[in-house]
Amino acid sequence: xxxxxxxxxxxxxxxxxxxxxxxxxxxxxxxxxxxxxxxxxxxxxxxxxxxxxxxxxxxxxxxxxxxxxxxxxxxxxxxxxxxxxxxxxxxxxxxxxxxxxxxxxxxxxxxxxxxxxxxxxxxxxxxxxxxxxxxxxxxxxxxxxxxxxxxxxxxxxxxxxxxxxxxxxxxxxxxxxxxxxxxxxxxxxxxxxxxxxxxxxxxxxxxxxxxxxxxxxxxxxxxxxxxxxxxxxxxxxxxxxxxxxxxxx
Ligand code: 13P
Numbered sequence: 039x040x041x042x043x044x045x046x047x048x049x050x051x052x053x054x055x056x057x058x059x060x061x062x063x064x065x066x067x068x069x070x071x072x073x074x075x076x077x078x079x080x081x082x083x084x085x086x087x088x089x090x091x092x093x094x095x096x097x098x099x100x101x102x103x104x105x106x107x108x109x110x111x112x113x114x115x116x117x118x119x120x121x122x123x124x125x126x127x128x129x130x131x132x133x134x135x136x137x138x139x140x141x142x143x144x145x146x147x148x149x150x151x152x153x154x155x156x157x158x159x160x161x162x163x164x165x166x167x168x169x170x171x172x173x174x175x176x177x178x179x180x181x182x183x184x185x186x187x188x189x190x191x192x193x194x195x196x197x198x199x200x201x202x203x204x205x206x207x208x209x210x211x212x213x214x215x216x217x218x219x220x221x222x223x224x225x226x227x228x229x230x231x232x233x234x235x236x237x238x239x240x241x242x243x244x245x246x247x248x249x250x251x252x253x254x255x256x257x258x259x260x261x262x263x264x265x266x267x268x269x270x271x272x273x274x275x276x277x278x279x280x281x282x283x284x285x286x287x
Pocket of ligand 1: 048131207209245246247248267269
C-alpha cells in the first residue's frame with residue numbers, strides 16, 4: 039500500500055527571526071504539491087513566529103517533555119508546543135539520545151504524552167556505524183522500537199517513524215537502497231505486530247543526508263513513506279526539490 043508521503047525538515051539549532059521569510063517561502067512552495075505532507079520542525083522559541091509566518095502550514099517542535107507541567111527548568115511540554123502553534127514534534131532524535139542521554143523509555147514517555155495531547159509524533163530510531171558493521175543494525179533498531187513506541191495505539195495520521203542511521207546524519211553517506219529496504223521492511227513488520235492493521239498505515243521516513251539529488255532513489259524504495267531532512271531543509275532551494283521528488287514530479 040503506497041502511503042501519502044511526509045517530508046519533514048528538522049532545523050535543529052538553526053533559525054532566528056531573519057529566517058522566517060525562508061519558512062514562509064518553503065510553506066508557499068510546498069502548497070504546489072498537494073499529494074505530499076510537508077512540515078518543518080523548528081527551535082521551540084521560533085514555533086509561534088513560524089506558525090504566524092506560514093499560516094496553515096505544519097510547524098513542529100524537535101523535542102518535548104513527558105510531563106504536563108512542573109519543576110523542569112528549560113523544558114517544554116506538549117501543551118506549550120500546541121499553544122505556540124505546533125502540530126507535531128520529533129522525539130528520540132539521536133542527537134538528543136547522545137547529548138541528553140535520552141533512553142528508549144524516555145522516548146516512550148515523550149511519545150505517549152505528546153500523542154495524548156493531540157500532537158503528531160515523529161519517533162526517531164537508528165543504529166551507530168559499529169552496530170551496522172557488526173551486522174546488528176536491524177535487531178538494534180527493532181529493540182529501540184520495542185522500548186520507545188508509545189503505549190497507546192496510534193494511527194498513521196498521528197505517528198511516523200524516522201529511520202536515521204546515526205552514521206548517515208550530516209555526513210553525506212547513505213545506506214544502500216537494499217539496506218534501507220531491509221530496515222524499513224523490518225520496521226513495518228514490527229508496527230503491524232504492535233498495532234495490527236493500523237501499523238500498515240504508519241509512515242516510515244528515512245533520514246540522513248537526504249538531498250534533492252538522492253531523494254527520488256530513496257523514495258522509490260518499498261516502505262519509504264517520506265523523509266526527515268536536516269541540512270537540506272534550511273533553504274527552500276534545497277528542500278523543495280526533495281518535496282518535488284516525493285510528489286513524483
Ligand atoms: P541531515 O539531513 O543533515 O543528514 O540530518 C538528518 C537528520 O538528523 C534529520 O533529523
